[in-house]
Amino acid sequence: MKIKKAIFPVAGLGTRFLPATKAMPKEMLPVVDKPLIQYAVEEALSAGIEQIIFVTGRGKSALEDHFDHSFRLEQTLISKEKNDLLRQVQEIIPESGTIVYTRQNQPLGLGHAIWCARDIIGDEPFAVLLADDLIMSGKSVLGQMISKFERLRASVVAIEEVSKSETDKYGIIDGIDSGDNMVEIKGMIEKPKPENAPSNLAIIGRYILTPRIFELLEKQQKGAGGEIQLTDAMASLLDDQPIYGYKFSGKRFDCGSKAGFLKANIAFALENEEIKKELIPYLREISKENGV
Structure with missing residues (x-):
């Protein structure tokens, strides 16, 4: 089944960047001349994603406006014959119906945010992209992962090595190298202390998941930080289905x-x-x- 839909959890408050994020969504912070969220959306669209699903919260209207027409701005650019800028502004906007918005009305973590999009996804595999993980690469990382999914027909998560001292910042996997930059995952732990981490291979913000994950997230079990953790649901998913880690090609920047x-x-x-x-x-x- 083709991966056609991608979830973007964007309901967070961005407290690490206060006061800049007091009135502006963290995802709208610019890297050079584009907001973080635009890089992630462009990555998804270039990988063949047809529907973008934003899981938002209060105060995210600037994000929604960014992917819509600004007729006053466009008319101003037309009148001043700034055609290159006009083209850049208009290229941001996907076709009508490409973007769907739903709300996460409780701050219960990444797993809960993904669960909020269950009715939009339906019974098909899907992608998840976290805009905080900005990746510089030739071919989009999601595109690389979709190629692996099409061969394996199983959930795939992006992984990379991190410092042993930083395992308590990530979901950490335990697995077996299966070649071709792939690791068959045997277990995973959310934010373990270095002495308890099974490896230094961390899950970063790109996922391809099967719809079975929604049944596990439905249980609403809270884990680390009192939140509904996606890593915990994925660990349970391993009882029924394989999950693979993919050592992607590209340079990741932790923009969180x-x-x-x-x-x-x-x-x-x-x-x-x-x-x-x-x-x-x-x-x-x-x-x-x-x-x-």
């Missing part, structure tokens, strides 16, 4: 942290030839001033 967000801005800015010319001399200058 301030340092990761700034690194992403620098890395993506250096991909722009015009900005690069001014940025590299500045980076050299401040590196010298700071004794680096």
Whole structure:
């Protein structure tokens, strides 16, 4: 069955970025000249996703407006003959019906956010993308994962090695290498302390899941942090179905942290030839001033 739908959990408050996120959704923070959420949506669409499902909360109207027409802005750009900017603004907007919105009315975690989209997904496999994990790659990571799913017909999650000291920030897997950058997962733990972690292979924000996951999330069992954890439901799913981890090709930036967000801005800015010319001399200058 083709992966046609993707869930974007965007109901979080973005407290790590306060006060910037007091009146603006975290997902709208810009990396160079595009908001985080746009990178994720573009990745999904380039992978062949046909329906974008935003699981939102209060205060997310700016996100919704971003993917809609702004007739006043477009008319202004037309009148000033700024055709390149007009094209960029209009390219953001998918076809009508491509985006669906639903609300997560309780802050109960990632698993609960995904469960909120159950009726929209129906009885078919689907993708989940977390905008905080911004990935620079040639072929979209989701596109890479869909290729693996089409061969395996089983749930696939993106994984990467993290520092042993940081296992308490991620869902960590225990598995067996099955070749072709794939790991057959035998177990997983949500945010284990380093001494309890079965490995340093962490699940990051790209998933392809089968609809069976909704039955497990329906139990509404709370795990780490008092939230309904997707990792816990996936661990239960292993009793019935295989799950594979995929060591993707690309560079991930953790834009849920301030340092990761700034690194992403620098890395993506250096991909722009015009900005690069001014940025590299500045980076050299401040590196010298700071004794680096």
